[in-house]
Amino acid sequence: MNEGAIATLKECSIIADIAKSRLSEIKSKQLNIAEDDEREFRTYSKAEAQSWLGVEHATKLSRAIKALETSSDPIIFEREANGHYKFTIHDLHTLANAMNIPKFIRKDTDKCQVLCISNLKGGAAKTSTAVNVAAGLAVNNNKRYRVAVIDLDPQGTSSMFGVPNLNDDDFTVGDILQGNFELDAGESEKDFVRDCFKATSIPNLHYLPARVSDFFFESVAEQMKIDDHDQPNSDKNRTYRILKERIIDAVKDDFDIIILDTAPALNTTFYNAIYASTSLYIPVIPELVSLDATLKYLERLKDIYAIAAKAGHEGMDFIRMLVTNFDDSGNKTHITVHRTYKTDLQTIFSNRVLAYPLKHSAAIPICADSYMSVFEMNPKEYPKARGKLVDCVSNLTDVVNEIEVLCCQAWPSISTKMR
Numbered sequence: 001m002n003e004g005a006i007a008t009l010k011e012c013s014i015i016a017d018i019a020k021s022r023l024s025e026i027k028s029k030q031l032n033i034a035e036d037d038e039r040e041f042r043t044y045s046k047a048e049a050q051s052w053l054g055v056e057h058a059t060k061l062s063r064a065i066k067a068l069e070t071s072s073d074p075i076i077f078e079r080e081a082n083g084h085y086k087f088t089i090h091d092l093h094t095l096a097n098a099m100n101i102p103k104f105i106r107k108d109t110d111k112c113q114v115l116c117i118s119n120l121k122g123g124a125a126k127t128s129t130a131v132n133v134a135a136g137l138a139v140n141n142n143k144r145y146r147v148a149v150i151d152l153d154p155q156g157t158s159s160m161f162g163v164p165n166l167n168d169d170d171f172t173v174g175d176i177l178q179g180n181f182e183l184d185a186g187e188s189e190k191d192f193v194r195d196c197f198k199a200t201s202i203p204n205l206h207y208l209p210a211r212v213s214d215f216f217f218e219s220v221a222e223q224m225k226i227d228d229h230d231q232p233n234s235d236k237n238r239t240y241r242i243l244k245e246r247i248i249d250a251v252k253d254d255f256d257i258i259i260l261d262t263a264p265a266l267n268t269t270f271y272n273a274i275y276a277s278t279s280l281y282i283p284v285i286p287e288l289v290s291l292d293a294t295l296k297y298l299e300r301l302k303d304i305y306a307i308a309a310k311a312g313h314e315g316m317d318f319i320r321m322l323v324t325n326f327d328d329s330g331n332k333t334h335i336t337v338h339r340t341y342k343t344d345l346q347t348i349f350s351n352r353v354l355a356y357p358l359k360h361s362a363a364i365p366i367c368a369d370s371y372m373s374v375f376e377m378n379p380k381e382y383p384k385a386r387g388k389l390v391d392c393v394s395n396l397t398d399v400v401n402e403i404e405v406l407c408c409q410a411w412p413s414i415s416t417k418m419r
């Protein structure tokens with residue numbers, strides 16, 4: 001090997017050691033977060049609980065609280081120092097169940113919605129959208145939709161939110177795709193896959209995490225393709241159906257809405273995501289570089305989808321673009337650029353662009369720093385002006401409501417009533 005290459009290898013090795021050591025510090029912080037329950041999630045006042053529960057009279061809620069507090073197996077609801085209640089989202093579920101507030105129950109005719117968040121452009125806010133929309137769908141109203149996020153990016157960024165304490169012996173989406181698991185005696189594959197979905201701070205939100213080694217699925221899939229190529233009667237498209245058949249089909253009765261966070265890569269995992277999805281959401285930042293890259297992706301979308309269609313996909317309910325990181329309060333020139341490209345997108349793609357953009361907000365990265373969606377952050381713990389968090393939650397609520405309507409439109413038993 002040439003001397004220059006040897007020196008570069010040495011430099012890479014030094015950089016790798018630094019990265020490894022910093023990663024292990026971050027990892028131990030994450031593990032502490034889970035063990036010490038360090039994350040302080042948002043709570044709801046009695047008035048907020050009443051509104052979330054949709055109870056008209058406060059006395060009805062007071063009676064339900066008292067009944068639970070004085071039952072033979074009493075529930076202790078926590079209070080602020082001033083004696084006011086501070087209900088967790090778990091408490092709201094307990095109260096809703098005790099008050100017989102009906103949950104959303106999906107009819108057999110209405111299929112589990114699988115929303116694929118995809119754009120080959122890196123940094124288009126796929127993960128921020130996936131994580132925050134999933135939390136919003138789960139907590140926004142008292143329907144208690146059963147929501148899951150599947151992290152299909154080996155970077156594991158969305159996993160940091162749902163499963164910050166991922167252990168080495170936890171199974172990831174990549175383990176399941178590669179078949180890297182052994183079933184216990186009497187355990188079915190379906191039960192195993194369901195158990196791989198991790199509970200989060202929100203009772204009706206689960207995560208199937210990812211880790212870097214999930215990338216090896218690509219080599220496994222390549223080998224399968226080579227093997228199939230030599231077999232005259234083999235199913236040449238089976239590698240694109242593994243996510244749907246092994247994971248989605250196993251949990252489709254456990255969840256109403258599953259969100260797939262994808263990597264900015266055109267590989268077999270990505271085709272699996274397209275094949276497993278019922279709708280496609282494409283986040284795009286309204287700036288020339290992001291728009292240009294997105295348009296190049298959209299130009300090829302037909303060829304990309306053709307591969308999923310050939311594998312047997314039965315059609316998307318929706319394909320929508322979502323303007324992300326939309327700046328409407330910063331530098332004037334920046335605002336003008338963003339407004340121009342947003343309007344441009346809406347003009348050329350009309351209602352294929354969601355009406356509400358996901359606005360740029362410091363609350364997104366600040367909450368992410370505590371491994372939280374903006375819906376989980378306690379406003380009192382928010383380090384910056386609290387109003388910024390409230391504005392961000394309000395904006396995301398509009399986006400989430402729009403996506404919820406689209407899901408409802410895809411459920412025939414609901415859409416017939418909506419017309």
Ligand SMILES: Nc1ncnc2c1ncn2[C@@H]1O[C@H](COP(=O)(O)OP(=O)(O)OP(=O)(O)O)[C@@H](O)[C@H]1O
Pocket residue numbers: 121122123124125126127128129153157262263264324325326358359360361362364365368
């Ligand atoms: N609305 C927003 N306001 C402020 N920052 C945002 C917003 N949306 C995303 N970001 C920031 O932009 C960066 C990229 O976002 P994100 O990780 O969600 O993109 P991505 O498309 O998932 O990236 P990748 O292609 O690497 O998976 C992050 O630092 C995130 O905090």
Ligand SMILES: [Mg+2]
Pocket residue numbers: 126127128153157262263
């Ligand atoms: Mg991402």
